[in-house]
Amino acid sequence: MITSITPEALHDTAEMLSANGRHPLTAMFGRDETESGVGYTIYCVFENIDERRMDVVKVVFDPNGHLEYDSITPIVPAAAWYEREIRDMFGLDPKGHPDKRPLVLHESFPEGFYPLRKVIPKNYNARGNRDFKIRTAKGEGLFEVPVGPIHAGIIEPGHFRFSQAGEAMLQLDAKLFFTHRGIEKAVEGKTPYEAMHIVERICGACSIANTWSFCQAVEMAQEIKVPRKAEIIRTLLMELERVVNHVGDLGNMPAGVGFNPAISLGGRLKEQATRLCEAVAGNRFLRGVIVPGGVRQDVTPELIAKIREVMTGVSAGVMDLKDMFDEQESFQNRINTTGIVRRKTAIDLAMVGVGARASGFAHDSRQDFDYGVYRELDYKIAVQETGDVAARLQERIDELAVSFRMIEQLLVMLEECKDNSLKADVTFGKGEGWGISESARGSNFHYAVLDEEGRIDRLFARSASYPNWPALTIAVQGDIIPDFPLINKSFELCYACIDR
Amino acid sequence: MIELLAENLGISLLQAVIMLLFAPLIAGIINKVKAQLNKRQGASIFQEYFDILKWWRKDMILTPYTSIIFVLAPIIYFVTSFVAAAMVPGFIEGRFSFGDAFVFVYVLALGRFFMTLSSMDAATSFGGMGGAREIYISVLVEPAVMLAIMINSIRYHSTTLAGMVINYDTAYVSVSAVLACVAFFMVILAENSRLPVDNPDTHLELTMIHEGMTLEHSGRLLSLIHLGSFLKILVFLTLFGALYLPVNIPLVLKILFGAIAVGVVEVLNNKMRLFKVRVYMVAAIVMLLVAIIAE
Numbered sequence: 001m002i003t004s005i006t007p008e009a010l011h012d013t014a015e016m017l018s019a020n021g022r023h024p025l026t027a028m029f030g031r032d033e034t035e036s037g038v039g040y041t042i043y044c045v046f047e048n049i050d051e052r053r054m055d056v057v058k059v060v061f062d063p064n065g066h067l068e069y070d071s072i073t074p075i076v077p078a079a080a081w082y083e084r085e086i087r088d089m090f091g092l093d094p095k096g097h098p099d100k101r102p103l104v105l106h107e108s109f110p111e112g113f114y115p116l117r118k119v120i121p122k123n124y125n126a127r128g129n130r131d132f133k134i135r136t137a138k139g140e141g142l143f144e145v146p147v148g149p150i151h152a153g154i155i156e157p158g159h160f161r162f163s164q165a166g167e168a169m170l171q172l173d174a175k176l177f178f179t180h181r182g183i184e185k186a187v188e189g190k191t192p193y194e195a196m197h198i199v200e201r202i203c204g205a206c207s208i209a210n211t212w213s214f215c216q217a218v219e220m221a222q223e224i225k226v227p228r229k230a231e232i233i234r235t236l237l238m239e240l241e242r243v244v245n246h247v248g249d250l251g252n253m254p255a256g257v258g259f260n261p262a263i264s265l266g267g268r269l270k271e272q273a274t275r276l277c278e279a280v281a282g283n284r285f286l287r288g289v290i291v292p293g294g295v296r297q298d299v300t301p302e303l304i305a306k307i308r309e310v311m312t313g314v315s316a317g318v319m320d321l322k323d324m325f326d327e328q329e330s331f332q333n334r335i336n337t338t339g340i341v342r343r344k345t346a347i348d349l350a351m352v353g354v355g356a357r358a359s360g361f362a363h364d365s366r367q368d369f370d371y372g373v374y375r376e377l378d379y380k381i382a383v384q385e386t387g388d389v390a391a392r393l394q395e396r397i398d399e400l401a402v403s404f405r406m407i408e409q410l411l412v413m414l415e416e417c418k419d420n421s422l423k424a425d426v427t428f429g430k431g432e433g434w435g436i437s438e439s440a441r442g443s444n445f446h447y448a449v450l451d452e453e454g455r456i457d458r459l460f461a462r463s464a465s466y467p468n469w470p471a472l473t474i475a476v477q478g479d480i481i482p483d484f485p486l487i488n489k490s491f492e493l494c495y496a497c498i499d500r
Numbered sequence: 501m502i503e504l505l506a507e508n509l510g511i512s513l514l515q516a517v518i519m520l521l522f523a524p525l526i527a528g529i530i531n532k533v534k535a536q537l538n539k540r541q542g543a544s545i546f547q548e549y550f551d552i553l554k555w556w557r558k559d560m561i562l563t564p565y566t567s568i569i570f571v572l573a574p575i576i577y578f579v580t581s582f583v584a585a586a587m588v589p590g591f592i593e594g595r596f597s598f599g600d601a602f603v604f605v606y607v608l609a610l611g612r613f614f615m616t617l618s619s620m621d622a623a624t625s626f627g628g629m630g631g632a633r634e635i636y637i638s639v640l641v642e643p644a645v646m647l648a649i650m651i652n653s654i655r656y657h658s659t660t661l662a663g664m665v666i667n668y669d670t671a672y673v674s675v676s677a678v679l680a681c682v683a684f685f686m687v688i689l690a691e692n693s694r695l696p697v698d699n700p701d702t703h704l705e706l707t708m709i710h711e712g713m714t715l716e717h718s719g720r721l722l723s724l725i726h727l728g729s730f731l732k733i734l735v736f737l738t739l740f741g742a743l744y745l746p747v748n749i750p751l752v753l754k755i756l757f758g759a760i761a762v763g764v765v766e767v768l769n770n771k772m773r774l775f776k777v778r779v780y781m782v783a784a785i786v787m788l789l790v791a792i793i794a795e
Contacts, residue, residue, distance in 0.1 A: 145625040145706075152703040167629075167774060256707075258699035259770035264538040330696060331770050481629070482774050485704040 209439030216435025245440030256486030294423030339487030353442020428454025463497030533763025560719030573618030580611030630712020
């Protein structure tokens with residue numbers, strides 16, 4: 001359902017939709033429709049959980065009018081990053097936005113360069129030198145600690161600026177988006193099959209989530225019905241991906257405090273699960289299985305038996321890991337009350353995934369929307385109350401238990417499924433649609449617009465890390481700086497997901 | 501007299517050289533124990549020799565913004581560890597050593613003092629944080645080491661390490677001896693930047709203490725710092741074996757036992773909250789005070 005409004009009406013519409021807190025802002029993105037004479041547009045996507053659909057509000061700018069609108073960030077805090085990104089990409093100015101610094105394009109880009117405008121060619125060489133002021137606190141005895149963008153571990157680039165009073169963190173400003181790849185620009189003009197290979201590589205940890213959301217968007221745009229067996233396999237792959245990620249994160253969190261036996265056990269379990277992925281998909285990242293219209297590979301009875309066997313082992317290992325955490329009093333001491341995100345904050349920022357559910361915000365696209373075969377499964381999503389590192393750890397353990405049960409049910413469904421068709425026939429034409437899937441880090445949202453020839457006119461991809469990154473800078477306030485690695489690992493946010 | 505001193509000094513230096521040769525091995529053994537207990541293969545116990553050699557051969561990078569302190573500190577740190585090794589009465593028959601226990605403690609403090617100075621020299625925030633934390637911990641460690649030594653000096657009426665060691669009787673197991681043994685082991689962990697006080701294996705700069713101070717050093721200077729650290733832990737383990745472990749086995753076995761114990765404790769524990777370190781150190785100090793009273 002798409003409602004078109006004028007820029008002047010956006011503020012009131014957003015206020016009305018956000019008033020009762022039941023419509024979290026899922027995404028906000030721009031689109032250049034000047035070639036068809038419409039002008040620039042901004043899509044605001046609000047979740048309508050009661051009716052299990054998205055309310056899409058499309059703000060249409062007059063082609064001859066001013067490219068500015070009243071910022072909705074003061075009333076919908078979750079819009080802060082989206083509005084900054086739209087300004088970077090399209091040059092649409094949010095009046096009254098509290099932070100008008102660039103978000104994606106740092107100081108090495110020129111002023112007035114808006115890459116997602118259609119007039120900018122794909123191979124445009126942008127070089128510039130503009131200001132980018134990092135936020136710091138000033139005062140007697142305060143000092144700054146710059147960390148990154150190059151880190152000691154093998155991780156992606158991000159710059160963190162801590163404003164310190166001794167060991168206590170007063171303020172943290174994170175400068176991310178260092179390796180912006182222009183993926184949304186790169187896929188323009190490609191067919192969904194061509195684009196799929198790029199979308200699959202947005203992030204190495206969430207290939208299934210990204211591909212599935214993308215395929216759902218394309219399928220909605222073309223009204224394609226996916227065969228039932230393909231839906232079961234997609235759901236199964238999604239849960240496998242969650243197991244790999246959660247087990248890996250459980251092994252990673254103790255690394256923040258040097259708790260070595262747990263690091264080793266977590267690493268071992270993750271490798272077992274990853275090797276299972278290789279057996280299922282032919283590669284360790286689960287790439288190349290999901291395609292628009294269905295899936296490309298079947299899960300054979302031998303594979304079903306192998307999945308059962310490995311999952312039983314991993315499930316037992318997770319219980320060992322849980323015991324290890326519970327028995328280590330000094331570990332409990334580190335994780336309890338550290339890095340708290342309050343429920344109100346989680347709702348205001350429209351947080352997703354583990355981060356939201358650990359703070360008592362039961363935000364899970366598996367139960368909020370209909371996709372895959374989640375509706376047929378018997379499960380109850382886990383929610384924690386305290387919002388600290390311990391809650392995020394426990395949330396992952398509880399979610400793993402849910403996923404293990406889901407996988408068992410899915411394998412039975414797969415065995416009972418008589419219809420063996422894996423992929424619907426697909427032709428591409430004009431249309432637009434959205435897709436959502438619950439990755440290990442939270443909901444992953446894609447919006448695709450196809451032109452008359454069935455080529456991509458605009459693709460917007462918002463991974464789960466995007467709404468959760470701003471919460472990290474809030475969670476650290478009041479804690480001491482040696483606890484930062486632990487808090488950071490408890491969110492386990494992805495840089496590549498936002499550097500798209 | 502001077503001849504005697506010269507001869508004994510020679511013996512002490514010989515002992516320090518022997519300890520220096522074996523120090524990387526002890527570090528390698530600790531690492532191997534940790535790896536095995538984590539169900540990993542682990543590097544060879546001789547790996548630290550290769551590492552020292554590797555750093556020694558590498559280029560050294562000095563920023564133009566540092567002073568002479570930056571270059572001097574690793575040398576002083578290494579030399580103080582070496583002198584401390586010469587002072588510990590240990591392997592060589594006759595068990596002679598020069599200097600008394602107080603000199604021993606403050607020779608090591610001198611090395612630490614220069615390391616913290618150099619941590620601030622390059623003016624990076626990690627170095628400054630590491631230095632500040634090192635001082636915070638050493639303020640607590642120093643009285644603990646002094647108390648631990650005082651127990652033996654009260655018992656054996658001597659303030660020289662040699663005097664204590666000659667009189668040390670492993671058969672004498674008392675409440676005070678056991679308390680001192682446990683407390684001194686806790687002190688070893690804190691003084692040598694091991695878990696649960698500091699994590700020697702981490703790459704997370706924000707949590708570092710000792711490693712934070714050495715981040716800007718490279719090449720031969722880094723090699724000296726590591727060699728100094730390895731030697732320091734061996735010195736402490738030797739002292740632990742010679743004065744605190746009430747078991748009647750040869751000193752070499754006691755040192756090995758101590759090294760394995762460090763590895764085991766490091767696997768069993770994770771790093772504690774920074775501000776909890778004082779609770780840990782106060783516990784050690786209280787145990788030592790009780791030990792003195794029991795004495």
